[in-house]
Amino acid sequence: MSTTAIVVTAVAAFMAGFSGVSVFARAKFVVEPLAEYGVPRRIWNLLGAAKLAGAIGLLVGYAVPAIGVAAALGLVLYFAGAVITVIRARAYAHAPFPLLYMAPAVAVLVLAA
Secondary structure (H helix, E strand, O other): OOHHHHHHHHHHHHHHHHHHHHHHOOOHHHHHHHHHHOOOHHHHHHHHHHHHHHHHHHHHOOOOHHHHHHHHHHHHHHHHHHHHHHHHOOOHHHOHHHHHHHHHHHHHHHHHO
């Protein structure tokens, strides 16, 4: 694994982990938009868990590359769903935010290829 791949994977894991912890901590900058988009409260913990699982999977990917690739793919799909949710809520100005979190996961996939 190249130094670039190691650093990009660490950044992706940090960003996904930070986002997941922010959901569990009910950080205002996360939960207010979720409520605005109409995301039911009952699934907020599942969303946080999915992001944390992705972050952990990326880190496990240092030892088992296939798990890292699967985690990166899962995060890309997760954040693609987030973009769709934002667009469906017509909060177009918010669309770049999930894309920023998706970008390092995409980079992990590109570097793994």
